[in-house]
Structures are given as structure tokens and as C-alpha cells.
Amino acid sequence: MKSEAVIRLLADKWEALPELERIIAKNPLLKNWMLSHINTTLDTDDLFNVEKLAISQCPSSGKSLCNEIAASAHKAATSN
Structure with missing residues (x-):
């Protein structure tokens, strides 16, 4: 549920x-x-959506956090 x-x-x-x-x-x-x-417990579409948001709609102040979110989402989505 937390995920x-x-x-x-x-x-x-x-x-x-x-x-x-x-x-x-x-x-x-x-x-x-x-x-x-x-x-990997999450829906692949949601993971790819979050990865896309982290790459394309990241505020300039959050580049490091967005990179980590995108990497985590990509890894989980491609492990499903």
C-alpha cells in the first residue's frame, strides 16, 4: 500500500x-x-509515466531528485 x-x-x-x-x-x-x-509491485504504466515526468517536467531545482526518481522508476518498470 505504501508503494x-x-x-x-x-x-x-x-x-x-x-x-x-x-x-x-x-x-x-x-x-x-x-x-x-x-x-516492481507497481503498475508498469505508472512507473513509465513517472519516469517520463521526471525526465521531461523536472523543476530546475530538482534535477538530482528527478534523476533518482527516473532511475528508480525505469529500473522497476523494466524488471517487471
């Missing part, structure tokens, strides 16, 4: 990524937790 919540937030609320960046800056462990929930 589904993570992918839903990323896929459906991508515009809130700057807020996620601010939260992660205050709690750096959250990033690893979030990335660990981008996994």
Missing part, C-alpha cells in the same frame, strides 16, 4: 515536487524511503 501511495502522489501530483524537495531537505531519510517504494 501505491508513493506512485500515486508522483504520478497524479507531480506539480507538488518542489514541496517534496522542501520536505526531503528537512528529513533526508525520506528520500531513500520514497525511492525504495518505487518498485
Whole structure:
């Protein structure tokens, strides 16, 4: 269920990524937790959608986070 919540937030609320960046800056462990929930239990279409968003709609301040999200989503999608 946690993985589904993570992918839903990323896929459906991508515009809130700057807020996620601010939260992660205050709690750096959250990033690893979030990335660990981008996994093979999720729908491949959602994973590819999040990868696409991370590549094409990343705010300039979030390049590092977007790269990690895209890599995690790609790895999970291609492992299914």
C-alpha cells in the first residue's frame, strides 16, 4: 500500500515536487524511503509515466531528485 501511495502522489501530483524537495531537505531519510517504494509491485504504466515526468517536467531545482526518481522508476518498470 505504501508503494501505491508513493506512485500515486508522483504520478497524479507531480506539480507538488518542489514541496517534496522542501520536505526531503528537512528529513533526508525520506528520500531513500520514497525511492525504495518505487518498485516492481507497481503498475508498469505508472512507473513509465513517472519516469517520463521526471525526465521531461523536472523543476530546475530538482534535477538530482528527478534523476533518482527516473532511475528508480525505469529500473522497476523494466524488471517487471
